[in-house]
Amino acid sequence: MSTAPDGSRATIRAVARLAGVSASTVSRALNAPELVNAETRRRVLECADRLGYQPNRAAQSLVLGRTRNVGLIVPDIANPFYAPFIKGVEAHFRDTEYAVFLADTDEDTATEVRLAEAMSERVDGLILCAPRMSGTRLRTVASKTTIVLANRVSRAAPSVLLDFRPGMEQAVAHVHALGHRRCAYLAGPANSWSNRQRRRYLAAGCAARGIELVELGPYEPRFTGGFRAADEVLAQDVTAVFAYNDLVALGVLSRLTARGVPVPARPGTPGGLSLVGFDDVPMASMTHPPLTTVAMPVTALARAAAAAMHAMLAEGAPGAPPPPPAAELATRLLIRGTTGPI
Amino acid sequence: MSTAPDGSRATIRAVARLAGVSASTVSRALNAPELVNAETRRRVLECADRLGYQPNRAAQSLVLGRTRNVGLIVPDIANPFYAPFIKGVEAHFRDTEYAVFLADTDEDTATEVRLAEAMSERVDGLILCAPRMSGTRLRTVASKTTIVLANRVSRAAPSVLLDFRPGMEQAVAHVHALGHRRCAYLAGPANSWSNRQRRRYLAAGCAARGIELVELGPYEPRFTGGFRAADEVLAQDVTAVFAYNDLVALGVLSRLTARGVPVPARPGTPGGLSLVGFDDVPMASMTHPPLTTVAMPVTALARAAAAAMHAMLAEGAPGAPPPPPAAELATRLLIRGTTGPI
DNA sequence: CTGAAAGCGCTAACAC
DNA sequence: GTGTTAGCGCTTTCAG
Numbered sequence: 001m002s003t004a005p006d007g008s009r010a011t012i013r014a015v016a017r018l019a020g021v022s023a024s025t026v027s028r029a030l031n032a033p034e035l036v037n038a039e040t041r042r043r044v045l046e047c048a049d050r051l052g053y054q055p056n057r058a059a060q061s062l063v064l065g066r067t068r069n070v071g072l073i074v075p076d077i078a079n080p081f082y083a084p085f086i087k088g089v090e091a092h093f094r095d096t097e098y099a100v101f102l103a104d105t106d107e108d109t110a111t112e113v114r115l116a117e118a119m120s121e122r123v124d125g126l127i128l129c130a131p132r133m134s135g136t137r138l139r140t141v142a143s144k145t146t147i148v149l150a151n152r153v154s155r156a157a158p159s160v161l162l163d164f165r166p167g168m169e170q171a172v173a174h175v176h177a178l179g180h181r182r183c184a185y186l187a188g189p190a191n192s193w194s195n196r197q198r199r200r201y202l203a204a205g206c207a208a209r210g211i212e213l214v215e216l217g218p219y220e221p222r223f224t225g226g227f228r229a230a231d232e233v234l235a236q237d238v239t240a241v242f243a244y245n246d247l248v249a250l251g252v253l254s255r256l257t258a259r260g261v262p263v264p265a266r267p268g269t270p271g272g273l274s275l276v277g278f279d280d281v282p283m284a285s286m287t288h289p290p291l292t293t294v295a296m297p298v299t300a301l302a303r304a305a306a307a308a309m310h311a312m313l314a315e316g317a318p319g320a321p322p323p324p325p326a327a328e329l330a331t332r333l334l335i336r337g338t339t340g341p342i
Numbered sequence: 343m344s345t346a347p348d349g350s351r352a353t354i355r356a357v358a359r360l361a362g363v364s365a366s367t368v369s370r371a372l373n374a375p376e377l378v379n380a381e382t383r384r385r386v387l388e389c390a391d392r393l394g395y396q397p398n399r400a401a402q403s404l405v406l407g408r409t410r411n412v413g414l415i416v417p418d419i420a421n422p423f424y425a426p427f428i429k430g431v432e433a434h435f436r437d438t439e440y441a442v443f444l445a446d447t448d449e450d451t452a453t454e455v456r457l458a459e460a461m462s463e464r465v466d467g468l469i470l471c472a473p474r475m476s477g478t479r480l481r482t483v484a485s486k487t488t489i490v491l492a493n494r495v496s497r498a499a500p501s502v503l504l505d506f507r508p509g510m511e512q513a514v515a516h517v518h519a520l521g522h523r524r525c526a527y528l529a530g531p532a533n534s535w536s537n538r539q540r541r542r543y544l545a546a547g548c549a550a551r552g553i554e555l556v557e558l559g560p561y562e563p564r565f566t567g568g569f570r571a572a573d574e575v576l577a578q579d580v581t582a583v584f585a586y587n588d589l590v591a592l593g594v595l596s597r598l599t600a601r602g603v604p605v606p607a608r609p610g611t612p613g614g615l616s617l618v619g620f621d622d623v624p625m626a627s628m629t630h631p632p633l634t635t636v637a638m639p640v641t642a643l644a645r646a647a648a649a650a651m652h653a654m655l656a657e658g659a660p661g662a663p664p665p666p667p668a669a670e671l672a673t674r675l676l677i678r679g680t681t682g683p684i
Numbered sequence: 685c686t687g688a689a690a691g692c693g694c695t696a697a698c699a700c
Numbered sequence: 701g702t703g704t705t706a707g708c709g710c711t712t713t714c715a716g
Contacts, residue, residue, distance in 0.1 A: 011693060022703045027695055037701060057463050058403035059693035063708050078425035086419060090446060099460045101443040104432060118441045121399050122411065223628055254628055286565060286596055353709060364687045369711055379685060401709035405692050
């Protein structure tokens with residue numbers, strides 16, 4: 001059994017006593033097998049096993065100065081965009097000595113700050129996905145623990161980034177080729193890096209091609225945000241819509257369908273709309289019609305973030321983090337059913 | 343700043359030195375203010391603050407024997423059913439001394455076991471949501487840490503449970519009232535407690551009313567599981583379908599719509615289907631038509647689980663857990679647009 | 685009300 | 701190869 005008769009857990013000394021060696025030898029047998037006689041080691045391991053010995057992590061952490069935990073903070077676990085990110089990070093650390101601790105900020109900056117602070121005391125490193133906190137705050141957190149940023153740049157810590165440009169460029173070119181000349185952008189959270197990026201490349205692409213772009217919102221980046229957006233879009237005189245993300249796009253699609261507005265426009269019939277999303281969440285390919293969207297290589301992003309963190313941790317550099325590498329991962333347009341000629 | 347010039351963090355002794363007191367006094371000023379002179383305490387607090395002192399959690403854990411972390415393991419964070427559960431638990435522990443560590447098993451039993459084991463070393467308590475591991479395994483984990491189960495019963499630990507019966511009863515009665523006499527149940531994972539519960543009450547309700555129930559599956563409990571299910575349902579001669587959960591139902595709805603099968607049946611036209619889901623995920627109310635489904639009071643369940651855990655932790659009972667309370671929370675049918683007369 | 689001392693369980697020099 | 705010793709940073713008796 002794993003617990004002694006009195007309910008307390010076996011310590012390294014108990015194992016040592018049972019095996020007739022010192023605590024150091026047990027420690028070595030466990031952590032540096034090559035430093036100990038094969039036979040001794042066998043005996044120690046057997047005794048440890050017999051007592052159900054598990055090293056006390058607090059004691060290890062205290063002496064080693066590391067927890068072997070890494071934290072992962074995302075804005076909203078319910079957002080399908082983050083699911084593959086989370087799973088990617090978890091997958092990377094599975095079968096390593098690290099455990100991944102996940103937390104969700106509910107898209108709230110104050111919660112994010114509190115969580116980052118609580119976590120930073122309990123982990124060796126923290127992966128912050130699309131954090132909304134200020135640069136100053138970020139610096140504070142970075143001074144306490146090793147940080148890797150995903151989808152956010154800062155001088156305070158290295159980042160892994162999605163390169164929005166190719167996808168956005170392709171989206172604008174596609175819509176332009178279909179004849180659209182007046183489009184709407186349904187903005188997401190104003191303080192979000194993703195929103196700024198999307199808007200920026202969209203604006204640039206539209207300007208370059210003589211497309212007039214009207215910005216609506218901000219909307220909450222969820223399905224219901226799209227409902228509200230849909231009605232406001234209809235009040236504008238546009239023929240195509242770029243939504244902040246797929247969830248919003250799906251909400252727009254749903255509401256538009258309910259109001260009888262064809263997506264995309266039916267040739268010859270006025271009043272239809274073309275619709276482009278961002279993220280390529282699983283649901284996007286399953287609607288009627290399936291959503292034209294810009295796909296993000298989220299799993300690759302996750303892997304990059306996890307690998308960067310793992311490397312920084314391994315480096316053992318307790319001082320300043322290594323030179324921030326900023327991996328960029330290209331997005332691309334997936335043309336499906338919600339875009340058509342004007 | 344929070345770090346000393348040399349990058350190392352301030353210790354309790356540093357604070358003590360600066361304040362001209364002993365480490366014990368600093369500790370007391372922080373943890374038991376009433377035991378220390380008000381003025382001394384003020385000074386200590388000020389010094390602590392000035393040095394950016396943060397107690398080392400590993401050291402605290404070591405001496406206190408507790409981590410002030412609680413773990414939460416769910417089958418799939420991407421499943422919208424679990425999102426409110428997670429948020430409910432997180433909300434409960436926000437502003438407590440505990441941090442919640444979340445992990446996701448990817449619906450995989452082996453991963454679940456590994457995670458539970460890794461977590462149990464790092465937390466004071468573990469909330470297991472709909473665990474799939476064996477009773478034996480559960481007992482092993484329960485011997486290492488305090489456990490609360492959600493949607494699963496076991497002698498090894500207390501549970502909070504949803505009472506599926508009222509919702510299922512209502513669903514069957516509803517479908518029966520609409521004239522359906524031959525229905526299908528699209529089963530979820532065979533080893534899942536939820537699946538067993540649903541099937542059981544469904545079977546009982548149908549039997550009591552003379553409805554013939556054919557069971558199909560198991561299907562993976564996701565949108566895509568519903569695609570496959572839809573085609574298999576069409577090959578059966580049924581008029582109504584109970585899906586394992588909303589995701590599956592949504593997949594069925596999508597596929598049925600694509601194949602031109604009306605949901606619900608159009609009066610007078612043969613071949614339509616009525617459809618009932620379970621969970622009431624957000625998306626369920628947003629489809630066309632909106633999904634008739636059995637709503638689960640998930641947030642209440644989460645609160646109950648968190649409260650139970652918190653109580654057990656507070657009790658400080660390091661030995662055996664208190665008598666397992668098994669809270670039961672009633673489900674209910676939400677009649678929306680996917681059910682209609684035969 | 686405060687300080688000195690002991691020790692939580694473990695690892696890492698340093699001897700032998 | 702293995703044992704001895706000395707802490708890691710904190711809390712908590714026990715004296716005063």
